Amino acid sequence: MSRRREPVPFAFLTEGDTFRSNVTPPPRQRGSFGEIAGRWLLALTVVAGLVGALLVGMPALSTPADPPTPQSQASQGH
Secondary structure, three states, rough: OOOOOOOOOOOOHOOOOOOOOOOOOOOOOOOOOHHHHHHHHHHHHHHHHHHHHHHHHHHHHHHOOOOOOOOHHHHHHH
């Protein structure tokens, strides 16, 4: 996107893109053991669900190796 270099009435709005604050945010707090274990358990549950759905759905997606041979009524011997 091209920027205009001519003066604009609200010059402070264009300067806001380049403004850098000298205030550093506070350091991130580490999660407790329970929170980290909960996140891992949730991720493991989601992955296990996806793998399980894939395993259950694989037979429906695969084509049979040999098509069944049609049998006629006369050869059954009734």
